[in-house]
Amino acid sequence: MNPVVRLSRRRFLALTGVSASGLLLGGLVSGESYAATHGSEASGQRLNLFVSLLEDGTVEIIAHRSEMGTGIRTSLPQVVADEMEADWARVKVVQALGDAAYGSQNTDGSRSIRNFYTTMRQMGAAAKQMLEAAAAERWGVPLEQCRAEQHRVLHSDGRALGFGELAAAAAQQEVPDPAALTLKSREQFRYIGRDVPMVDLHDITTGKAVYGADVTLPDMVYASIERTPHLGGRIASYDGTAARKVRGVLDVVELKAPEGAPGFNNVEGLAVIARNTWSALKGRKALQVKWTPSEHSEHNSEAYLDALQEKVRSGPGQVARERGDVDAALATAGKVIEAGYRTPYLAHAPMEPPVTIAVVRGEGCELWAPTQNPQATQAAVAAALGLDKAMVKVHVTLLGGGFGRKSKPDFSVEAARLAAHVGKPVQVAWTRGDDIRHDYYHSCSAMFLRAALDEEGNTTAWLARQATPPIGSTFDTSVNLMEDGDLSQTFGSVPFAVPNLRVESHEAPAHTRIGWLRSVYNIPFAFGVCSFVDELAHAAGRDPAEYWEAMIGEDRHLDFAPEGFEFSNYGRPIAEYPYDTARLKNVLRTLVANIPWGEKLPAGQGWGLAVTRSFLSYVAVASKVSVADGKLQVLEMHGVIDAGTVVNPDRVQAQMEGGMIFGLSVALLGQIDFEGGAVKQSNYHDYPVARIQHTPKTIRSHIVPSEALPAGVGEPGVPPVAPSIANAVFAATGKRIRELPLSQHFSV
Amino acid sequence: MKLKVNGRAYETDADADTPLLWILRDELKLTGTRYGCGDAICGACTVHFNGVPTRACRLPLSAASEGDITTIEGLSEDGSHPVQEAWRRHNVPQCGFCQAGQIMSASALLARNASPSDDDIDSAMSGNICRCGTYPRIRAAIHDVAKQGEDAS
Structure with a gap:
């Protein structure tokens, strides 16, 4: 019996990567092995991807990562198809369920291509070799005489067999040793490096694309949930009488939150269950709820940031990295420059608010959700309902934006709990107000920097302190200090060739759920660091671009260990992905060469730039602004990225454009405030994000050609944007803005 | 109440204050029109109402029933607009x-x-x-x- 048929409804050819870390392909196992391990995590084997081949020749490639706009549902299958010699027109991309067998599916951290590029090439190459072996067997000829090309296997004498004709036989072939596979050379690439359009493009432009709220099940009911306005609040009392009288309302249900750190659990709330969305929303408005206070119900973000800023200015914190003797250098310096910076909380605000459809049947729960991390959804729902993970089935829809919000499955836990209570399929759809007020917020941050300059204006000492509530607090409430892993995002990993350097952390206890948002701590830290370098350049009377080069110093690979700093390098070994100052300087030089840097501008206009390395990519951004009558306008933005090898240049361009515009929102507009423990903002009118009129008419990105290992793309465009704009504002006006967003100082 | 969407006539017994968006999505299953803010701020629910771009999240059924509505599904047969x-x-x-x-x-x-x-x-x-x-x-x-x-x- 063909194991493939037993495994799934279709014939199936292949191939999986196995490794303890899920990062590297340790071996290839057959469909039979997959069948044995599928759904049974105890075996410890991990399937990174599989390819199946239908007898009509359709190649089905599993997308195990979530599509939220990066194009990953296209780019990774594009890699498989290339090595496999599949005809892209005959490829069907199939979205994976959440399953540990795939390895990590957490579509986060700009790591889909960098972690799975080689694996996917091996998947494709293995499939191709099995097809060639099947053809050789059929023809009774040596394997060397057979060669796959564009969906057929050709014999040197001119004979050919289509992939579909070989499907069953190929599935019976021995699975090749990945070490023995021959991967294509660059010149042989058919799809890698090409602008393959997104597989979902037609559905998106015709309204047919399926996002979370577009799934309907028979008998489905709709829930809208009123949640505690402050972290840790509980229902003190409520009256649901009026809500129950609203036409279409079926029930009012208390949704208790478990004790302990927030994690991915639901927060406490009161749910209105109704026959349709509008009834649920009207019923919810009619609810009367009183909440208990908590240790966070006095949180006031402005006072809190004031206190953090005073703390970092006034005293030493815990040392994370140290070189030379900063104190001695500062004490004897001719010139000392210092500055404090601060950045606010931010909300993700993806266009599609959180939503999940859940149904509990028998012993299992099935969910449809726009999740970046279906296995986290599976685990959180299993824990909430007391089920075995294998009994929780998670379907991943398209995501209407994610930016980190949708890797936290609290909203799916809500749907699962309500589905268990109601006994019918339940859709939990968040309103925009829910989304803005119950996010896992991007952390606020207070920074203080102090530097010593010698007579030529060279920096001889760099002291950097910050206090920032850490993401770890969401999972362990005792965590209140940035550690080396957090500081590896720009603040602790500055590439400066200064003789004396020290980086410090102060405690910052969290008062809300802190989460990761597109480019994470690099946002505040790049703002502080890249603004301060600009300040130093001006204090030294030197050109900022030239000063950046001087700060970075000579070409080298950075070694942080001797300075007591454990550089996390975005989860990859430093030997594999060194921090290469030559590449950093190259993006800066390329940027400056591509813009009229140094041009004479009319009064009120200026250029500013910033350079960062994040998610293993090197990015430089320059912005040109005008400031007139208190109105700030960004006229141009230019980005240069060195992301190593790129699979789909058009999607990399799109991520740079989108990343720069996301950074524009951060720079100009983004701010979440807490008062009395509750978020003050509620929708896009008071939590504005960049619109078309904020977007510069000139926005360009340049990809540095590279054959280096692929690096991150989704996030690295964001961090340099805000400091480039603030630096441009200084160039235009002489006014140094040390806090975000800039809308506090200018009309935008 | 009657409704004309993409050239087709529909009948609904939903409350007259129901925003068009929820009729399209929950009842007619025309899910190409999206909820983004519920307050006519974001434009994700834009439809044509008598040819004018209109936010379906703030257009009550009582008003919507008096005109011609086109959604993304009705903009063209096959995506060829x-x-x-x-x-x-x-x-x-x-x-x-x-x-x-x-x-x-x-x-x-x-x-x-x-x-x-x-x-x-x-x-x-x-x-x-x-x-x-x-x-x-x-x-x-x-x-x-x-x-x-x-x-x-």
């Missing part, structure tokens, strides 16, 4: 969630102004948020449609 084609030529979408609303706003703009300037585009499209930041390509795609119109005439 010039704006849809230009959106694909320029690979405009990223996550795609807002794009039906963007396309409805852009097609209404081009119907009344065949050759819009950048400022015309910014003004007509300022009510449609794209969190992914596809604005540069939206501008380029709209200009492209305008140019093709000129070339054809």
